[in-house]
Amino acid sequence: MEDEQALRKLRRGDQKALEALVVRYTPYVSAVIRNQLGGLSAEEDVEELCANVFFTLWQKAGSLRTDRLRGWLGAVARNEARSLLRRRNLLTAPEEDVILVAGGDPEADVLRRDQDRFVREAVLAMGQPDREIFLRHYYYNQKCSAIAAALDMTEEAVKARLKRGRAKLKAVIQEGGYDCELEYL
Numbered sequence: 459m460e461d462e463q464a465l466r467k468l469r470r471g472d473q474k475a476l477e478a479l480v481v482r483y484t485p486y487v488s489a490v491i492r493n494q495l496g497g498l499s500a501e502e503d504v505e506e507l508c509a510n511v512f513f514t515l516w517q518k519a520g521s522l523r524t525d526r527l528r529g530w531l532g533a534v535a536r537n538e539a540r541s542l543l544r545r546r547n548l549l550t551a552p553e554e555d556v557i558l559v560a561g562g563d564p565e566a567d568v569l570r571r572d573q574d575r576f577v578r579e580a581v582l583a584m585g586q587p588d589r590e591i592f593l594r595h596y597y598y599n600q601k602c603s604a605i606a607a608a609l610d611m612t613e614e615a616v617k618a619r620l621k622r623g624r625a626k627l628k629a630v631i632q633e634g635g636y637d638c639e640l641e642y643l
Contacts, residue, residue, distance in 0.1 A: 461527040468519040479527070480512050486528065487511050487535045493598040494539030498546075507538040514538075543599075573636055580630045588623045591616055 467475035491507045511534045515522070524530045581592050587609055594600040594608070595616075602620070606613040 465519065465522065465527065468516070469522075476512065476516055479515065483528065483531050484508060484512075487531055490532050490535040491539045493600070494536050495543065496599045496601055496604060499542065503542060507535070507542060510538050511535050576634050576636065577627070577631060580627055580634075583630075584623060584626075587611075588619055591619050592623055595620060 461479075464475040464479050468479070487508050488504055491504050491511075495504065511531060514534055515531065522530070581589065583589075584592060590609065591605055594605045595602070600608075602613050602616045605611075606616045609616070
């Protein structure tokens, strides 16, 4: 059953369609949640959050307007995991890892989108393994020790690459005409 067809059935309250989507997307949703939690929670938490994601799908099926169900499920899974981390006061970036980008009028949505796009492109333009380290650390909230193990590096090497990467990123952002502050609280 294709996603589009399953969503149509889901909107009509067809539980079989939900079951098919659960079977198809549970491994993906669980992986997103595990990556966000970074080993900070038990497997029972992953299962509960995964169930929450599919319960949200069931609840929102009538109003859900997307042709990218996988992306929608991934976003809901990330939000569920981050909410759990916030509730447990575990969602904090290390002091040396905070990057603030500020510029112009903070109320200008267009400028904010331009800045966000510029920073995203700058990160994606990084060479390997720096790009992967940045994405793992800042997007997936993985600890330096987990990144080091996955990339067969020392934890100190990962931290050094993050520090150098932040400095390079700051320079690129400033060259792009945006204000950038690295804060060490």
